Amino acid sequence: MTVEAFAPAKVNLTLHVTGQRPDGYHTLDSLVIFVDAGDRLSFDAAETLSLTVTGPRADGVPGDARNLVWKAADLLGPGRGAAIVLEKHLPAAAGIGGGSSDAAAALRGLARLWEVDLPEAAELLALGADVPACLKPRPLRMQGVGETILPGPEMPAMALVLINPGVEVSTPAVFKALDRKDNPAMPTPPGWASAAVMAHWLGRQRNDLEPPALAQAPVIGAVLAALDDTPGCLLARMSGSGATCFGIYETNEDATAATDALRRARPDWWVQAAVPVSM
Template identity: 50%
Template sequence: MHGFAPAKVNLALRVTGRRADGYHLLDSLAVFAGVGDVVSATPAEGLSLALAGPGAGALQAEPDNLVLRAARALAAEAGIAPAAAITLEKHLPVASGIGGGSADAAAALRVLDALWGTGLGPARLRTIAAGLGADVPVCVESRPMRMRGVGEVLDAVPPLPPFGLLLANPRLALATPAVFKARAPGFSAEAAYPDRWPDAAALADWLRPLGNDLEAAAITLCPPIAGVLAAIAARPGCLLARMSGSGATCFGLFATPVEAEAAAAALPDGWWRWGGAEARHGG
């Protein structure tokens, strides 16, 4: 069994409040890129995880990968013993604001649900996902969704027009809690959604004033983000340049995947970069 774990991109991200337990409330339009990790699993006596791919080294020191936690949570929900040999082929940068670990956990839930024949279905998988992290429920869906609450409230969005995405990261990890801690006080109102966006330019125009409420704090902690944003914005055809999530990955919105791919190729070789189409068919 194989599962694609696409990068999650927050086209807009507003911090709308804070719960009594300290967790922040969000309002975000999340989409998924055509680049990601791959999770595969085969039957085995016990539960194991092997790491592969160009990004595997960054995970070697982790004592308990989120993929394994997802496997154990799924088995507990289904009332079975967790038994599978899992391989995570890592391509996305870690701690980078595009939900790499969350996407991996979500892919593991989908793959193991199929491998073990538990048949829990999307709703129960999302419930399990909510206990693993704020981004995991939307990554179970791996399609354009509006995220609210602490990530557990998911709503469908109007059909998105075709567009191209560019992703770039200066190969710098950025811890999400530190970014929230550095954020300026105050909260934003939830976004008002239109019935549709006729084209990519209209989508960019709608997104522009919504912003990413974590971007300024992330730049304070990681100044190279500003250079990445400037480099993306300077590429021909860029409709919008913005940071995704808590950073440090930034994205560019383009009218076509071809333009996004060409723009990504022109960015510095030392950065992690990708350009192409949105993942239209989920994970």
């Protein structure tokens, strides 16, 4: 039996850095959604564990114990075997949770293959702060260092455009460069009647990592400006620690038109239209 799993991209609509613990980890308050752009995994029974990485974004992605997919398998079933194929479509180190979502998808797929229960969210922090949020993709509010997962509001109909300009941004360097680390938390998301109303509310919130990431990779500013210039863009913002940015649109038609125009203008960028998903 072959088991398949989808690893959707994670988009931080907001990301408020609210503090830093004595152990150095930062506390966050973030509104998160997942979209239908992502990686795909398949799992087959085998005596030993193996990982094959394929797809258009496979270059540079390790196929051994360095990969979070492998680490997730070891956490879920130490000593168990499976033949795993990871088909990479998302850029790496891009602020959209590619590795974390891959690890969470591996946990979901292997739990079915091996007929075992999924771990508790707190156990998954060993794999990374974003993995608990990625385990059950749906709109959510992520707090603390990633261990506190609260239901998010019902999202209005909308479409997004994701852009990665092909530069990697160092997450530790971005956090280190923050001007302050005790910023105000996010107010409770109220739910919205339309994408335009939501974008207006989001515009009063923040991604506190955007300014230091922009200083590290000025091309992020060009990406945000390019999104802002497309017809129908309601909000342009960076996701996570960058360098991927997103634009929000009312309709799929607006997002598709923007994607086509941006791909023509910047063929060196990764540009992808997407819509939110829940799993």
